Amino acid sequence: MAITDQKRRMQLQCPMPKLDFEVITLGHGSGGLLTNRLLDSGVFEVLKNDILDKRHDGATLNLSGPTAFTTDSFVISPIFFPGGNIGELAVNGTVNDLAMCGALPEYLSLSFILEEGLPVKQFWEVLVGVKVACELAGVQVVTGDTKVVEKGKGDKVFINTTGVGRMHPKAQIDIKRVQPGDQIIVSGQLATHGMAIMSVREGLEFETTIESDSCNLNHAVKALLDAFGPDVHLLRDPTRGGVATVLTEIARDTGLGVDLQQRQLPIDPQVAGACEMLGLDPLYVANEGLFIAVVAAEKTDEALALMREQPYCENAAIIGEVTTDHPRKTVLTSSIGGKRVVNMLTGEQLPRIC
């Protein structure tokens, strides 16, 4: 996979420095000498940029005009998974949230909550993940924080990222602009991230080459907005809860209906197989490198063609349409032509008995 090759090359350019400690201890979060050593040889060096280098309590930014602002916390377990780690996820998640607002992500904050006993090597790999993701997305970490909690009070690494970005001048992303007839485009294959995580979760491990789809979507979104601006009515990234949850939210919030075509859902055969095996519905499985664009009907074909040329979007597909039929409901036409309502899940999807 091309993204992974590029990531690996960038990771190799960051050898871990020699440190006189092997695990994170409470002292690394004390604000004293150990904290400074960790930051000097680690964070500041890896994430180097002019604003961060000032090493002030906060970053001073020069922003003007409409600006998007978002925050997200990352608590994924395991912290390393096929196709990525929690560091990349933390950058991509916040970058993508900004992109979904129609913004051009620029600056991030980065806060670590580390669990005592974390091997420094793992912290380093997460940090390199942050760096690589920032470079691919073209954003900078300009401020941050590191805290350490006692063993058992955290789970290796928790990360919070906050991001800002100026709005794309042509963006008019608003749920109120969704119209009957609008087409629903998904940028790539469904359920890949969730199944990659599931494949390495203790007790459920299965052999597969499925890798998380975690990636930055800001370049693809910018290309879409450059070309079609106000014809892009809504952008959403279907992370937790999956595509089904986003579509039911669209139906609920617009008061319109959504028609969804099961046969048009792009799903990798391995992912589809894994979902079948565990009894999970790919429509509800989490994604980390996927977005849904609701586009004016007359621009759909062009928009789809353009999307397929963008990074990570070669499998983009039209999966449905906004309609005045069945208000507030998402109705799926099954692969054999039957119809059913798609609802939000009550809780997390759990693997079935049989």
Place this chain on the structure above:
Amino acid sequence: MKFLTEYRDPEVARQYLDEIRKTVTRPWTIMEVCGGQTHSLVKNGILDMLPDEVRMVHGPGCPVCVTPLNLIDKAVYLAEEKNVILCSFGDMLRVPGSKKSLLEAKANGADIRILYSPLEAVNIAKDNPDREVVFFAVGFETTAPANALSVVHADRYGLKNYSILTSHVLVPPAIEAVMDDEATQIEGFLAAGHVCTIMGINEYYPLVDKYKVPIVVTGFEPVDLLQGILMTVQQLEKGEHKLENQYARMVRPEGNPHAIKTLEEVFDITDRMWRGIGVIPGSGYELKAKYAAYDARLKFDVNIPEAPESDSCIAGEVMKGIKKPFECPNFGKACKPETPLGAPMVSSEGACAAYYHFSGMLEELETIQP
């Protein structure tokens, strides 16, 4: 996907639907026994595609649903009070016990782990020699062989810290219970394909003869179900009652001899309580005396009083196919998957939950409510 897409082909599905329409001349009531089939019928929108004459009713074949409340209470008790590592299939976790679900117990700090295979629980027992590991062995004949094998493995390794909390249930006695109910309207059955993959089809011949109903062993994909329904309707229209095998690509008449041998080695047949239905004679498995050391009920002193079921729940009638979920006054109101009043609402394969998740009616119900 190979071996799946063929059975989701819209053209083939349409041909079967046409054939069903051509064949049927009067109303028939057919029960699909297995919750997986209910799920597939509803999820693929098949119920609305069938002609009005074919009335599908949904059987008791959801193992999560029929697991007694008391057993869930016991599992919660073991996890919380006895400091065991409680391992379970995923969908048991959300089922509410009389006080709490396993998911809530987990949130309160109990060591509860979701597994896909009971053999993994044996590995956990090996890795944690100072902790007791209990596997919550729920399911029909499909999951029983692997659960039995976990006991055989534990015995082979000489593990003293592994046991299972069994709630295994069997399909043929459930069909008898459905047919013995005076109110039953069932005229034909789709038997569960995967159960027959393990057990074979021979146990169904006596049922066909006793109750004079067609039974068609059927798979789970849309085309499987449509073909199974067609085969049942064809028999009904001809006035026949035979055992037929739609799922022959998986089901051999003799079943899986290795799996059956393991079952016979480890389990005895026993009477079993089915949530929502009651005790069905000879409808479950329990560990044989020689494996008693692996029986969590005997190993731990678990004496938990039976909690009463909601008396406004019509689960028994729903699971015997006498009433449809939406004929219950509580459906979608007091009774929802978050707050189920009874068995068929607790798992996504229960008839009520399947209707709740996938039917448009639900949304209408919800919009009326504040």
